[in-house]
Amino acid sequence: MNKYVVRASMVGTALGGAILLKDYTGGGNCPSKASIIGQTVIVTGANTGIGKETALELAKRGGRIIMACRDMGKCENAARDIRGKTLNHNVFARHLDLASSKSIKEFAKTIINEEERVDVLINNAAVMRCPHWKTEDNFEMQFGVNHLGHFLLTNLLLEKMKRSENSRIINVSSLAHIAGDIDFDDLNWEKKKYNTKAAYCQSKLANVLFTNELAKRLQGTKLTANSLHPGVADTELGRHTGMHQSAFSSTILAPLFWFLVKSPKQAAQPSVYLAVAENLQGVSGKYFNALKEKEPAPQALDEESARKLWEESAKLVHLEEALTECKAL
Numbered sequence: 001m002n003k004y005v006v007r008a009s010m011v012g013t014a015l016g017g018a019i020l021l022k023d024y025t026g027g028g029n030c031p032s033k034a035s036i037i038g039q040t041v042i043v044t045g046a047n048t049g050i051g052k053e054t055a056l057e058l059a060k061r062g063g064r065i066i067m068a069c070r071d072m073g074k075c076e077n078a079a080r081d082i083r084g085k086t087l088n089h090n091v092f093a094r095h096l097d098l099a100s101s102k103s104i105k106e107f108a109k110t111i112i113n114e115e116e117r118v119d120v121l122i123n124n125a126a127v128m129r130c131p132h133w134k135t136e137d138n139f140e141m142q143f144g145v146n147h148l149g150h151f152l153l154t155n156l157l158l159e160k161m162k163r164s165e166n167s168r169i170i171n172v173s174s175l176a177h178i179a180g181d182i183d184f185d186d187l188n189w190e191k192k193k194y195n196t197k198a199a200y201c202q203s204k205l206a207n208v209l210f211t212n213e214l215a216k217r218l219q220g221t222k223l224t225a226n227s228l229h230p231g232v233a234d235t236e237l238g239r240h241t242g243m244h245q246s247a248f249s250s251t252i253l254a255p256l257f258w259f260l261v262k263s264p265k266q267a268a269q270p271s272v273y274l275a276v277a278e279n280l281q282g283v284s285g286k287y288f289n290a291l292k293e294k295e296p297a298p299q300a301l302d303e304e305s306a307r308k309l310w311e312e313s314a315k316l317v318h319l320e321e322a323l324t325e326c327k328a329l
């Protein structure tokens, strides 16, 4: 064999090995092949990143997919793209701005009125480390969108979801919850100096605490609630921080970044798994890192914090009035 052929085959083997290893470090694909024909799934923040890939994977499995996004132009484009790729025409773009309780209530009313059933709700949307912005209801943006918006949305859809057999609520949290702390004296960053990282970590800890309290309140029903960390993926999440693949593509860290960071498709696998896997039927109140059930940080297991966060959140979003408003259709 000439030396160029030997070199080429060595390079090929090394490249193949790197790709296989990246796939392995990526956490693996959802092992379940379950179809979800006849089921309706809502994915928040589905126009890009992990949410879009989650919607695509679930559309491939035949579900009726509702992509709930704040920017209808981006949402329609993403929905069209998914319909084209999967030939599943039951993929719809719907308006939902989690930074507005008015929008959340309108979205919930539309779903309650127009949809026969909701089997899976994937609370995926998030904003990370944005400036000290406020939502329409004057909540700090990261706490408002990542936690309070999903808290209100989920509660408004609970009765509808309880009517389906074995429905599932999936809250996309993050490993960042480990560095989180819930400041009950100042949930909305009104008294202390705003810290973008701490606000994100608080919101992601709130996702796990909310999941656990919800699972507790849902005991005795067939509706489950679990949270997950999708893995670190190259998406638009770093838009306020400059932390995305292109920022590193011309640096010495580029190969490391490529190797360690998942693709959005890989990072969507945990959400898909929690949505469809037959072996997870009835599993509730658990936290998953990629495809494995894991113990979250100790502060995420504090039942008193979870209860208190639920009560404070219910007051902040005026949950009772919102429930009455959405029921009175």
Ligand SMILES: NC(=O)C1=CN([C@@H]2O[C@H](COP(=O)(O)OP(=O)(O)OC[C@H]3O[C@@H](n4cnc5c(N)ncnc54)[C@H](OP(=O)(O)O)[C@@H]3O)[C@@H](O)[C@H]2O)C=CC1
Binding pocket: 044, 045, 046, 047, 048, 049, 050, 051, 068, 069, 070, 071, 074, 096, 097, 098, 099, 123, 124, 125, 126, 127, 145, 172, 173, 174, 175, 229, 230, 231, 232, 233, 234, 235, 236, 237, 238
């Ligand atoms: N990427 C990562 O490494 C990690 C991600 N996660 C979690 O994964 C989830 C998905 O993130 P990822 O795909 O990476 O991020 P992206 O930034 O790519 O996507 C976030 C989505 O949330 C939407 N969104 C933001 N604000 C609102 C709002 N007010 N109302 C409705 N939708 C909104 C965005 O819409 P728009 O495009 O209009 O802004 C976008 O569709 C998040 O919960 C994140 O915390 C957790 C750990 C690591």
Ligand SMILES: CC1=C(/C=C/C(C)=C/C=C/C(C)=C/C=O)C(C)(C)CCC1
Binding pocket: 173, 174, 175, 176, 232, 233, 237, 238, 243, 244, 253, 256, 257, 260, 261
């Ligand atoms: C810079 C850099 C990295 C990127 C880390 C990132 C991008 C972390 C993102 C975390 C997120 C987005 C958490 C969300 O909840 C690596 C790969 C560790 C190693 C190379 C240097």
